[in-house]
Structures are given as structure tokens and as C-alpha cells.
Amino acid sequence: MHSFLEFEKPVADLVGKLEELKALSASDERSVDVDEEITRLxxxxxxxxxxxxxKLTPWQKTQVARHPDRPHASDYIAGLISDFTPLAGDRAFGEDAAVIAGLGRFRGAPVAVLAQEKGHDTATRLKHNFGMARPEGYRKAVRVMTLADRFGLPVIALVDTAGAYPGIGAEERGQAEAIARSTEACLGLGVPNVSVVIGEGGSGGAIALATANRVMMLEHAIYSVISPEGAASILWHDSAKAQEAATNMKITAQDLLRLQVIDEIIGEPLGGAHRAPEVQIASVGDAIERSLTDxxxxxxxxxxxxxxxxxxxIGRSLER
Structure with missing residues (x-):
């Protein structure tokens, strides 16, 4: 069974009853025919x-974007990139597992890949620091972008982070400068770069990889300068107002396409990407291929x- 979100309770109740009937149908002790009721449910x-x-609200979309079973960057790499060779370290301080970067082949063509990985369970989430990169992660991204530019490889970026890591060590090692350098490297690429926000696109931590020729978002992904909880804490000193903040911040793919912040929305299977990961991964691959072809x-x-x-x-059309 799927892991249901709080707002999906009506569906969860129906699915629960459906599973009970299916179990009864498979039982040798059933005394009535329940097949018709199963079909109806x-x-x-x-x-x-x-x-x-x-009719999802922005806050509900935020919950879908954060769903723990949603396919992560490593899933997209496994499904779309063959012969993937990860490159580790920034050649300055160390390795940062929050950013996966390397070289591989996308549908037969050589590419460079940058991705933010949140992790699937407790162990991998701790290993990848929940997708929140430190300076060395962004410097690793710059290193790979430099290689891509030198050898004429298109760059594919998969964005999924709540934001850059705000720890003391990260700040001491130049977090803001590292994000700026990564954004600068994106802007200066002489090769095509395409980015896809597959879950959360949070603040400079996201835009450091998402400053691309073509920026796409999944249908239920979010992309914003700060999380709804963070905005609510700053504006109202109350993180409980995150739902109100999400509505006013225009963080959904639909709002951002209308505001011309992104270029394309990639549809998701009914109920979100986590309900049909293989279908979603293939759909993202098709969208990336179309963009790179152009x-x-x-x-x-x-x-x-x-x-x-x-x-x-961005924003100029709103000034008129």
C-alpha cells in the first residue's frame, strides 16, 4: 500500500476497505461474492x-513534493543515465554526498549530471544530509561543469533540496560564495544545460544548479526563495502559518510557469510521482530529450x- 498524506485520508479509507475485501475474496472461507463490491470501490x-x-492547494502540493516515497535523484540517474561515473570531492576541502555529480550517457549521448540527493531512509538521509549541500558540494558541481564545458558535454541538473546547509562549518567555508560561484558557472556554460525540479527547489541551494537554458518542474514540485515554514516564521513569527505562506508565495509549478520563472511543467501520474515512479522517470527523460534536441x-x-x-x-512582463 502507498503511504498516504494527511489530506488523502478519504482515499486512504476507501483503499483500506478495498484491501479488506480483496483479502476476504482470496480467503477460502468467504461465504459471499465480493468481486462486484471490489470493482465498485x-x-x-x-x-x-x-x-x-x-484542486490541490499550494500547501498540499508542498506535502506531495516532500513525500518520502517520491523518486529521488538517484532513481532518475539509475533510470536515465547509463555508464554513470560519479566524481567525488571539490579538490579543496572534501566530498559532499548531498550533491551527486558525474559523467554518463543519456539515451546514448554523453552528458554531465548534477543532482541533489535527499536519501530514501534514515541511513541514506544522514549520508546525503537530507539533500542540503555544503560549500564543497557546490564546488564539486563547478568542477564538473568546467569539465563539461571543456569537452562539450550538455549538463543535466536534477534539483531537490530544502536549501543549502546553514551550519556554522558551511558558513565558515564560504557557503554564500560557493553558491554564487556555482550560479556563475551555470550562466557561463558554453554548452546546453537543462534543469528539472523533481521535488523541492529551495532558495540559493536550488538556483545554484537550476540557472539553466531550460528550467522545468514536475507538476507537484515547488520552487521558492524560502520554505513556507521559514517564511511564516519570519513574517508572522509563527511557523504554523506555513499554509498561508505557501499560498501567498506562488511556489507551485503552475504559478511559476505563469510568472515565466520556469519554461515547462512535466506532468505527474495521478496521485503524484511516487505512485508510478517508472512512468515519472520516463516522462522526465522525454522532457529532457526534447529540450536538449532544441x-x-x-x-x-x-x-x-x-x-x-x-x-x-523574469519579472519584466509584470512591470508593465
Missing amino acids: EGKAQQALTDLYA LVAQDAPSLKQARRDKFLA
Whole structure:
């Protein structure tokens, strides 16, 4: 069974009853035919899920974006990148497992990959620091982008982080400078770069990898300068107002496409990416392929200028 979110309780109740009936149907001791009732409940549960996801609030989308079973960057790499060779270390301080970076082949073509990995369970979440990168993670990303530029490899970035790690050690080692250098490296690439926000895109920790020629988001992903809880704490000194903050911050893919912050929304299976991970991974692969096909024909000056113009244009249409 799927792990249901709080707002999915009506669907969870129906699925629970459905599982009970299926268990009864499989039992040798059943005295009545329940197949018809199973079919009816399956249709009812599917319709309830459809109705629920047709009108998700920004806060509910935030919960879906954070779902623990949602496919993570490592899943996309395993499903889309063959011959992947991870590169470790920033050649300055050390390794940061929150950022996975390396070289591989995307549908036969050589590429460089940058990804933020949150982890799937307690052990891997601790190993990857919940996807919150330290300075060495961003410097590793710069190192790989430099290699990609030198050898003419397109860059694919998978963004999924609540934000850069705010610890004392990270600040001492130049967190803000590392994020700025990574953003600068993205802007200066002479090769196509494509980024996909697959879950959370939080603050500078996300934009350090997402300053790309083509920025895409999954249907229920979020992308913002700060988390709803953080914004609520600052604005109202009350993190309990996160739901109100999420609504006002315009953090959903639909809002950001309308505001021209992103270029494309990649649809998700009904109920979120976690309900059909393989379908979602293939869909993301198709979207990346379309974007790279459009971009690979452009030369380095054109790619740089288009990227610069894209980010400078954000917000201008709202000023008129």
C-alpha cells in the first residue's frame, strides 16, 4: 500500500476497505461474492483521488513534493543515465554526498549530471544530509561543469533540496560564495544545460544548479526563495502559518510557469510521482530529450546570451 498524506485520508479509507475485501475474496472461507463490491470501490477510490488532485492547494502540493516515497535523484540517474561515473570531492576541502555529480550517457549521448540527493531512509538521509549541500558540494558541481564545458558535454541538473546547509562549518567555508560561484558557472556554460525540479527547489541551494537554458518542474514540485515554514516564521513569527505562506508565495509549478520563472511543467501520474515512479522517470527523460534536441544546435555564444536574456526577463512582463 502507498503511504498516504494527511489530506488523502478519504482515499486512504476507501483503499483500506478495498484491501479488506480483496483479502476476504482470496480467503477460502468467504461465504459471499465480493468481486462486484471490489470493482465498485476501486472506481470510487480512483474517482476520489482524481477529484482530490484536481484542486490541490499550494500547501498540499508542498506535502506531495516532500513525500518520502517520491523518486529521488538517484532513481532518475539509475533510470536515465547509463555508464554513470560519479566524481567525488571539490579538490579543496572534501566530498559532499548531498550533491551527486558525474559523467554518463543519456539515451546514448554523453552528458554531465548534477543532482541533489535527499536519501530514501534514515541511513541514506544522514549520508546525503537530507539533500542540503555544503560549500564543497557546490564546488564539486563547478568542477564538473568546467569539465563539461571543456569537452562539450550538455549538463543535466536534477534539483531537490530544502536549501543549502546553514551550519556554522558551511558558513565558515564560504557557503554564500560557493553558491554564487556555482550560479556563475551555470550562466557561463558554453554548452546546453537543462534543469528539472523533481521535488523541492529551495532558495540559493536550488538556483545554484537550476540557472539553466531550460528550467522545468514536475507538476507537484515547488520552487521558492524560502520554505513556507521559514517564511511564516519570519513574517508572522509563527511557523504554523506555513499554509498561508505557501499560498501567498506562488511556489507551485503552475504559478511559476505563469510568472515565466520556469519554461515547462512535466506532468505527474495521478496521485503524484511516487505512485508510478517508472512512468515519472520516463516522462522526465522525454522532457529532457526534447529540450536538449532544441538546444544542441546552438553555438556557445548563443546559448550564453539566451540564458542571460532568460533570467534578466523574469519579472519584466509584470512591470508593465
